[in-house]
Amino acid sequence: MPEPDAIQVKDLYFRYEDSDTYILKGVSFSIERGEKVAIVGENGAGKTTLIKHFNGLLKPTKGSVRIFSIDTKTKTVAELSRRVGLVFQNPDHQFFEETVEKEIEFALKNFNFDESERKRIVSEMLRFFELEKYRDRSPFLLSGGEKKRLAIASVLCYNPDILVLDEPTVGQDPIQKEKLSVLLDKIVSMGKTVVVVSHDMDFVAENFSRVIVLSKGVVIADGKTENVLTNESILNKARLLPPQVTLCAWSLSNIGLRRDIIRVDDIVEEILLLLQRCAPC
Amino acid sequence: MLKALKSFKYIEKSTIIHKLDPRSKILSTILLSLGVLVSQKITPLIIVTIFCIILAITAKSLRQLLRVIRGIAPWAAFIFLLNCLTGSDKLMLSIAMSIKFVSLAAVFSLFFITTSPEDFMLALNNLGMPYEYTLAFTMAMRFVPSLARDLQTIIDAQRSRGLELDKGNFIERVRKYIPILVPLIVYEIRRSFMIAEALESRAFGSGKRSSFYKLKITYRDFVFAILSSILLAVILFIDIALPW
Numbered sequence: 001m002p003e004p005d006a007i008q009v010k011d012l013y014f015r016y017e018d019s020d021t022y023i024l025k026g027v028s029f030s031i032e033r034g035e036k037v038a039i040v041g042e043n044g045a046g047k048t049t050l051i052k053h054f055n056g057l058l059k060p061t062k063g064s065v066r067i068f069s070i071d072t073k074t075k076t077v078a079e080l081s082r083r084v085g086l087v088f089q090n091p092d093h094q095f096f097e098e099t100v101e102k103e104i105e106f107a108l109k110n111f112n113f114d115e116s117e118r119k120r121i122v123s124e125m126l127r128f129f130e131l132e133k134y135r136d137r138s139p140f141l142l143s144g145g146e147k148k149r150l151a152i153a154s155v156l157c158y159n160p161d162i163l164v165l166d167e168p169t170v171g172q173d174p175i176q177k178e179k180l181s182v183l184l185d186k187i188v189s190m191g192k193t194v195v196v197v198s199h200d201m202d203f204v205a206e207n208f209s210r211v212i213v214l215s216k217g218v219v220i221a222d223g224k225t226e227n228v229l230t231n232e233s234i235l236n237k238a239r240l241l242p243p244q245v246t247l248c249a250w251s252l253s254n255i256g257l258r259r260d261i262i263r264v265d266d267i268v269e270e271i272l273l274l275l276q277r278c279a280p281c
Numbered sequence: 282m283l284k285a286l287k288s289f290k291y292i293e294k295s296t297i298i299h300k301l302d303p304r305s306k307i308l309s310t311i312l313l314s315l316g317v318l319v320s321q322k323i324t325p326l327i328i329v330t331i332f333c334i335i336l337a338i339t340a341k342s343l344r345q346l347l348r349v350i351r352g353i354a355p356w357a358a359f360i361f362l363l364n365c366l367t368g369s370d371k372l373m374l375s376i377a378m379s380i381k382f383v384s385l386a387a388v389f390s391l392f393f394i395t396t397s398p399e400d401f402m403l404a405l406n407n408l409g410m411p412y413e414y415t416l417a418f419t420m421a422m423r424f425v426p427s428l429a430r431d432l433q434t435i436i437d438a439q440r441s442r443g444l445e446l447d448k449g450n451f452i453e454r455v456r457k458y459i460p461i462l463v464p465l466i467v468y469e470i471r472r473s474f475m476i477a478e479a480l481e482s483r484a485f486g487s488g489k490r491s492s493f494y495k496l497k498i499t500y501r502d503f504v505f506a507i508l509s510s511i512l513l514a515v516i517l518f519i520d521i522a523l524p525w
């Protein structure tokens with residue numbers, strides 16, 4: 001028997017109770033266990049609305065969402081959250097404890113971890129997210145990058161199988177973004193499924209091999225990042241711009257650069273190759 | 282309750298009611314609510330409610346008004362029960378009391394549904410209220426919907442970390458509001474500081490202001506004001522003349 005998909009969305013339609021327009025209109029895709037996938041789309045495309053379905057905060061108006069083949073309609077948010085960790089965009093929407101340590105402990109208490117285990121996990125998380133020296137500090141006094149890491153720690157701590165992050169790079173400086181991508185890789189190597197919502201094309205290009213494009217509540221592309229993010233008609237339709245590296249490659253295509261380059265390393269390699277070929281002349 | 286709050290939000294529409302001068306709407310709101318407050322009988326109160334519904338239809342905002350009424354229906358029922366329990370032979374009065382509550386809510390919400398906060402502010406300024414006060418008021422009005430949305434996001438974020446609001450005994454449940462209220466208060470206080478900075482950097486409070494929009498009274502406003510006055514007279518007359 002094949003292993004069930006981590007997330008399976010089938011013909012999902014959704015509208016908020018107080019409005020008559022559908023925000024999601026027939027969204028379908030599935031994500032396997034251990035995958036790392038980016039969901040991109042312009043503001044208001046419905047990305048946040050979509051991921052709130054993964055832990056049952058929202059239930060489909062029509063269609064279905066299954067987590068490891070369990071229909072989200074049959075479970076409570078708490079039951080689903082135990083397997084699907086959702087990290088919201090703005091950390092300020094969730095911090096309330098006096099110390100960083102307690103903030104991480106919050107979810108562990110909710111999920112009934114016993115005291116000794118809580119202590120062990122908190123220490124592990126503080127180390128993993130480089131927050132040890134802030135253990136007793138107020139979460140409100142952290143910097144933007146530290147807050148973001150704490151927000152992820154406060155969800156990853158209870159060891160969900162799937163981690164979903166909403167726009168994690170917004171408001172983060174380049175160094176923090178770099179840290180974030182290292183962290184995401186580590187989390188994937190722990191065997192977790194990672195889904196990231198973002199409209200930071202450079203971040204997506206460098207860090208994801210698969211991307212799903214959402215536009216006005218419809219999936220208009222789902223595939224290899226280098227194909228999707230270099231496809232002008234998809235980008236136009238979704239009102240997105242290609243990664244900087246791709247723009248560079250396009251500008252240099254008249255001297256022989258491929259048009260489907262999305263990563264810095266690749267464009268460097270390509271240019272070096274071109275230079276080598278030209279070296280004799 | 283959250284929903285009733287949300288439906289107070291002003292939605293721009295181009296109807297006769299929306300275009301009326303806010304001052305004439307304020308006048309008629311005051312007249313009608315006076316009528317409602319004074320009246321003890323069912324008939325005039327129902328007339329006011331129907332009048333509001335007709336106005337809401339004219340303003341293409343019936344759904345919003347009905348949503349407000351639905352939101353407060355439980356309170357109206359509560360008022361009815363309370364009145365019934367305290368005085369046994371006053372069934373009619375109890376009914377009148379709860380309709381009174383509904384019609385008062387209808388009168389006020391109709392005003393806010395059809396008047397933009399900016400118009401309302403201008404009208405208050407014109408009627409002599411200092412700009413600082415009216416600004417505070419309109420900002421409060423404007424931030425009700427975004428407050429509601431922040432609250433929803435915070436609840437969602439904490440539920441995602443395993444918080445179960447509807448579990449446990451009474452004291453446990455009350456304690457569960459701490460993770461929701463703390464971020465909400467901190468967040469809104471921060472936002473208020475940011476707004477204050479933004480206002481000051483645009484020279485708020487530097488002296489006398491001019492205004493881009495000017496209010497203008499037209500014959501429609503006279504008609505509306507006269508109509509409201511007549512209605513008030515009718516209400517008062519019925520209230521005295523009829524048994525219920």
Ligand SMILES: Nc1ncnc2c1ncn2[C@@H]1O[C@H](COP(=O)(O)OP(=O)(O)O)[C@@H](O)[C@H]1O
Binds near residue numbers: 041043044045046
């Ligand atoms: N709680 C809500 N009630 C009603 N409409 C909402 C709510 N939340 C979001 N929307 C609407 O749904 C649409 C999609 O929003 P969202 O999922 O947040 O998009 P994204 O995350 O892609 O920017 C927007 O038009 C937004 O106004």
Ligand SMILES: [Mg+2]
Binds near residue numbers: 049
């Ligand atoms: Mg979003």
